[in-house]
Amino acid sequence: MTTTETQVETMTFAEAIRAALTEAMEADERVFVLGEDIGVYGGAFGVTTGMLDRFGEERIRDTPIAEEAIMGAAVGAALCGMRPVAEMQFSDFTAHAMDQLVNQAAKVYFMLGGAVSVPLVVRLPFGSGTGAAAQHSQSQEAWYAHTPGLKVVMPSNPADAKGLLHAAIRDPNPVVFMEHKLLYRTASGPVPKGDGVIPLGVAAVPREGGDLTIVATGIMVSRALTAAEELAAAGIEATVVDPRTLKPLDDATILERVRATGRALLVQEAPRTAGFMAEVAARISESDTLYYLLAPVRRLSGLDAPIPYNPDLEKASVPQVPDIVQAGRALVEES
């Protein structure tokens, strides 16, 4: 780190991602973006707004509605010296592109004996809360984290989004970059200027408290922080851990923070069964952190059901702030 004064500007999550893409494209001509409606339209969520004018249609490539070809073209371009950033319009649409992501991108380096790697970033707008129903609202991070060869990044705030996207683009491996749709416009915060990298595999601890440790991902981080304030008003102090990258996973930080409080509340939006927090729970139980627990590990997850359209039901299907407050309070009071 240099000692020069770090300049900071306030931007939204979407603006932070756009800033990272812009800086990366300016610094490295190998970087280009391809996806559906990312040009004139600016992307379904406006992330690439204005980038077509700046970089032209060769490097901001609008594609047909053909996710497998988008992903495959990105894999092939990555194999031949480019640094593609592919946008799936919705995370759900990777179902169309899974062969290229899972069978090709993820396995090439291993399968070819390390002769060549696939420096590819796949940007995935994901998550519920927009009324888009079951095929446009999923949180599929466990699919990707379960695939050797992929790295999985899930930022929770604008500064992390920018620094982690810079890292993802510079990484020589395929990186799945998951952007919760509700964060694009609602999350706003200070973001360092410049193309500084936040390394993959380093968890953040945005809040410290001695009574319980909440591990949360994506949009659940801000909900956990809000819940922690409410818990504090009730005399319960929570540590909040944001893994930021699910693979590689900084489990050392998670385990250390859980040992310090003796209580673990794991919060994810994705469905419960075989979800990412099941992995976190397993790592706690497999380690000597188990002996520090004052109460069983508790998970808060989305229901094992597709996301419904009805707004009340949609809200009820994934953890909300009151759910986290209630679970945190119960965890402390029962032990």
Added chain:
Amino acid sequence: MVATLAQSKDDARRVLATMWAIRRFEEAVDEMFARGLLYGTMHLSIGQEASATGACLALRDDDVITSTHRGHGHCIAKGADLGRMMAELLARDTGYCRGRGGSMHIADVTKGNLGANGIVAGGIPIAVGAGLAHKLQGTDKVALSFFGDGATSEGAFHESVNLAAIWDLPVVFVCENNHYGMSMSVEEVSRLERVADRAAGYGIPGGTVDGNDVQAVYEATAEAVAHARAGRGPTLIEAVTYRWKGHSKSDQNLYRTREEIESWRERDPIDRFEQAVLEAETLTEAEVQQVRDQARDAVRDAVRVGQTGPPSSTDLLGAVYAPSEVDALTVTGDGAPAPAAEAAPGPVAASAGARGEAEAP
């Protein structure tokens, strides 16, 4: 009048040497498998040597290909080392994939072969991406994708050909129509008379050639390559051929007759080309025999070299991710195999990619 391949001494030797290398390599593989010396499964392309040879002959060394599960021929025709191929089949650390890939994943990125592929149609979108990279990099390199008739039923085929068409990418799609996708005949899976008829659906040129005629495959590919290199976009070539052997080792040939197989053996692409060479008096029978003998000896050497290689490295977890300077945690291993890949003409060697990290501004 341009001389045909059979009329030029150098071309005739080169074509014969490649086709015989493929034939002898696969015969050796077939025999070794039967003797229990090889693990897993194999997809042999015996009978299809002309399409791999003719198509690759139309490419430059720095052009790239993607291949299929039936990929030994493509690999050899693009210039792979037989010893490293055999070492891979024998699961040795000296194999192209360090014994991690096997028959279905042999690649030689230094020769522009981006790899065989275990997924039907899996290489087609990758070739389109390679073509896109060539275009963005301002080179005139071409990407050629081999696939079978079975692959044309996959969505990946349609999405990819269309994408290459609308972006005028330098890609040549070569469908080796060997009549069967495992057991399903091409007539059963399509209403079209010819696979090449699909080209019209994407607004690109397409044509069907006798895939057992190396001259015809070469000419069609050369035309498509010139078209692509000139920035005029992709072409779909259908090379009609036939695989003499079963789909894989489990095939009992229940879906076709002995007579049908025999009729195609009579259309042996190697025999046809030899006849043309002898009729043109380009090479003597003794010279042809010399090429055959050299191919036999080269394959014997490859088996010997392959068998002497050390077993695969056991560091599997270190083999999953390329080293990264922006990753604080991921474990990586010893990287590239012993015969380190030199700077590749097209694809970026993994180690070079990793070095690039340090240079990134």
